[in-house]
Amino acid sequence: MAANSVEIKNLDLSFGAVNVLQNLNLQIPEGEFLVLLGASGCGKSTLLNCIAGLLDVSGGQIWIKDHNVTWAEPSKRGIGMVFQSYALYPQMSVKGNLSFGLRNAGFRKAEIEERVARAAGILQIEPLLSRKPAALSGGQRQRVAIGRALVRDVDVFLFDEPLSNLDAKLRADLRVEIKRLHQRLKNTMIYVTHDQIEAMTLADRIAIMRGGAIQQLGSPDEIYNRPVNKYVAEFIGSPVMNFLEGELTGAGFVSGGETIPTEGYTWADGAGTGPAWLGIRPEHVASGADAAKKTYTTEIAVELVEPMGSDTLVWCQVAGQPFHFNMDGQEKVAPGDRLTIGFDAARGSMFDKDSEARL
Amino acid sequence: MANPATISTAVAGADTLPLDGPQGPRPRPRLSRRNIFIYGTMLVVAVYYLLPLYVMIVTSLKGMPEIRLGNIFSPPMEITFEPWVKAWAEACTGLNCDGLSRGFWNSVKITVPSVFLSIAVASVNGYALSNWKFKGADIFFTILIFGAFIPYQVMLYPIVIILREIGLYGSLGGLVIVHVIFGMPIVTLLFRNYFASLPEELFKAARVDGAGFWQIYFQIMLPMSLPIFVVAMIIQVTGIWNDFLFGVVYTKPDTYPMTVQLNNIVNSVQGVKEYNVNMAATILTGLVPLVIYFVSGKLFVRGIAAGAVKG
Numbered sequence: 001m002a003a004n005s006v007e008i009k010n011l012d013l014s015f016g017a018v019n020v021l022q023n024l025n026l027q028i029p030e031g032e033f034l035v036l037l038g039a040s041g042c043g044k045s046t047l048l049n050c051i052a053g054l055l056d057v058s059g060g061q062i063w064i065k066d067h068n069v070t071w072a073e074p075s076k077r078g079i080g081m082v083f084q085s086y087a088l089y090p091q092m093s094v095k096g097n098l099s100f101g102l103r104n105a106g107f108r109k110a111e112i113e114e115r116v117a118r119a120a121g122i123l124q125i126e127p128l129l130s131r132k133p134a135a136l137s138g139g140q141r142q143r144v145a146i147g148r149a150l151v152r153d154v155d156v157f158l159f160d161e162p163l164s165n166l167d168a169k170l171r172a173d174l175r176v177e178i179k180r181l182h183q184r185l186k187n188t189m190i191y192v193t194h195d196q197i198e199a200m201t202l203a204d205r206i207a208i209m210r211g212g213a214i215q216q217l218g219s220p221d222e223i224y225n226r227p228v229n230k231y232v233a234e235f236i237g238s239p240v241m242n243f244l245e246g247e248l249t250g251a252g253f254v255s256g257g258e259t260i261p262t263e264g265y266t267w268a269d270g271a272g273t274g275p276a277w278l279g280i281r282p283e284h285v286a287s288g289a290d291a292a293k294k295t296y297t298t299e300i301a302v303e304l305v306e307p308m309g310s311d312t313l314v315w316c317q318v319a320g321q322p323f324h325f326n327m328d329g330q331e332k333v334a335p336g337d338r339l340t341i342g343f344d345a346a347r348g349s350m351f352d353k354d355s356e357a358r359l
Numbered sequence: 360m361a362n363p364a365t366i367s368t369a370v371a372g373a374d375t376l377p378l379d380g381p382q383g384p385r386p387r388p389r390l391s392r393r394n395i396f397i398y399g400t401m402l403v404v405a406v407y408y409l410l411p412l413y414v415m416i417v418t419s420l421k422g423m424p425e426i427r428l429g430n431i432f433s434p435p436m437e438i439t440f441e442p443w444v445k446a447w448a449e450a451c452t453g454l455n456c457d458g459l460s461r462g463f464w465n466s467v468k469i470t471v472p473s474v475f476l477s478i479a480v481a482s483v484n485g486y487a488l489s490n491w492k493f494k495g496a497d498i499f500f501t502i503l504i505f506g507a508f509i510p511y512q513v514m515l516y517p518i519v520i521i522l523r524e525i526g527l528y529g530s531l532g533g534l535v536i537v538h539v540i541f542g543m544p545i546v547t548l549l550f551r552n553y554f555a556s557l558p559e560e561l562f563k564a565a566r567v568d569g570a571g572f573w574q575i576y577f578q579i580m581l582p583m584s585l586p587i588f589v590v591a592m593i594i595q596v597t598g599i600w601n602d603f604l605f606g607v608v609y610t611k612p613d614t615y616p617m618t619v620q621l622n623n624i625v626n627s628v629q630g631v632k633e634y635n636v637n638m639a640a641t642i643l644t645g646l647v648p649l650v651i652y653f654v655s656g657k658l659f660v661r662g663i664a665a666g667a668v669k670g
């Protein structure tokens with residue numbers, strides 16, 4: 001049995017009368033890369049700050065490496081944290097920034113030198129060691145911030161939206177670097193973001209949060225293919241999933257006079273009935289000749305076209321409801337064209353109309 | 360930003376494209392109504408403030424016979440530094456006839472420790488209040504701010520009694536304590552707001568790095584706070600140097616600060632009024648805050664420029 005690196009038990013946190021986190025439980029095995037994903041204000045940073053010990057919890061426990069650290073100082077928890085704004089000490093050189101934590105912990109000079117050199121080597125910031133943070137680019141600053149956690153040889157890395165201040169290209173580069181770093185160090189990492197691409201690419205497991213509670217915890221694949229409720233389904237995937245409103249009957253999913261067969265769908269808890277949502281990802285819709293292979297086909301009129309290079313997003317109506325799907329970017333379509341499209345409800349997700357839970 | 364693509368094609372098409380209408384920098388006539396008004400007003404205000412200073416300097420350089428002629432605006436016919444020497448070293452107040460120099464050194468002995476202590480304590484206060492949200496911090500802060508609004512007069516006598524009880528009444532030490540206490544609310548507020556404006560993540564990062572209360576204060580906060588220290592210093596030095604009320608109430612003639620001594624020289628009833636000595640004494644007393652402004656004004660700007668760099 002793999003030991004849990006971080007364990008959160010019945011965690012409560014409130015600011016005065018506002019309950020931000022309620023009875024939150026989370027087990028993170030050794031070496032896992034866990035991404036906390038959620039909309040702004042859902043409590044991701046708060047949870048991370050609780051794990052780091054920067055916020056006093058209102059209830060519950062936090063365990064790191066089988067130690068109850070609920071009351072421990074941040075520096076005694078074996079965590080390193082990387083912040084969105086980098087939070088480099090502006091008056092210290094890069095080297096000063098890297099060694100600050102070690103000096104506080106009373107390490108010997110030689111040991112400090114060695115560790116700083118090693119971290120600088122890993123992050124390729126050796127030429128920058130004598131510079132002040134103001135003389136660094138955003139990407140370099142973030143690397144130094146990661147280095148600050150690296151030198152301390154911590155068990156758990158905490159990242160709070162480390163890449164969201166960077167431009168798109170740099171973000172993609174550093175994302176790969178962080179992934180590489182994780183593969184090399186094999187530390188437990190908890191990473192907060194609201195960028196779903198980051199979440200999908202980096203995570204071993206993703207925790208989708210909403211209003212201070214974890215909605216779903218699972219591998220990126222699970223979250224993408226089998227979202228537990230409509231919120232998660234909507235949150236993950238770009239372009240966003242299509243939702244058709246209708247009714248589940250013995251014949252299939254009936255919506256706007258159309259009947260969409262549901263055979264082959266893996267029900268969560270026996271075949272569902274009654275009012276429901278059918279969610280279909282735009283990339284799972286086939287058009288043209290391929291459409292015929294699908295269990296449901298229909299003819300649509302193109303309303304709007306959004307070319308995106310590799311793909312073209314086409315807007316139309318299905319069963320009288322707005323619908324969009326991806327086509328090959330090389331296909332020529334124009335508003336007004338009529339196309340045959342098809343999809344398998346079995347690849348989609350169905351949610352109860354009231355509870356919005358997966359059926 | 361302009362679109363560089365269109366600009367370059369335009370230039371390539373025709374060497375100089377003829378442009379109609381307004382182009383280039385907008386012309387600004389030197390002698391517009393607006394400029395005349397602005398500079399005229401500033402001139403009047405400057406003269407208004409500088410004229411008294413001119414009269415003081417001119418008068419302080421004249422001998423008494425010349426002053427009695429009555430032309431206060433005319434420059435001295437015969438420049439003499441006698442009044443300055445007298446004001447500094449010979450003017451009599453009460454029993455002492457060693458001029459303002461005694462008061463100057465008293466004021467230095469009052470101002471330096473008061474400024475140092477009040478800034479040291481208030482900056483730590485402000486740091487603790489903004490970063491270490493300890494239990495009761497809000498109440499503590501409210502009380503402190505409330506203290507800033509209590510008129511000094513109300514507390515004059517109780518403090519006399521307190522100082523007498525602890526045996527500091529009449530001494531410079533007592534006055535220093537009074538200045539430190541009365542400067543506390545405003546300077547603490549100043550520091551609290553400044554520290555609150557520094558990024559919170561910096562403080563968090565330092566805590567994760569294992570720095571304690573004093574390490575964060577000295578190694579992270581202090582180096583980032585030069586501008587606010589200069590501001591606090593200007594406020595405190597001028598406030599304490601110019602103080603008259605506390606000086607006259609809590610010290611004895613021997614330990615009077617410069618302002619009180621100046622008053623005693625200027626308002627002395629015996630003998631003839633030596634206007635030139637009075638003018639010289641007044642300028643001498645005002646010199647310290649003036650120098651502080653000039654010196655730290657530069658530092659202040661530099662401090663702000665240094666602090667403005669994002670980390």
Ligand SMILES: Nc1ncnc2c1ncn2[C@@H]1O[C@H](COP(=O)(O)OP(=O)(O)OP(=O)(O)O)[C@@H](O)[C@H]1O
Binds near residue numbers: 015039042
């Ligand atoms: N000091 C505080 N006092 C009161 N409420 C707070 C405080 N800090 C955070 N909150 C509230 O807690 C909730 C969660 O905040 P948190 O910063 O954890 O959100 P987040 O998920 O990190 O959002 P973002 O993606 O924008 O960073 C928010 O609704 C916020 O208003």
Ligand SMILES: [Mg+2]
Binds near residue numbers: 046160
């Ligand atoms: Mg956040």
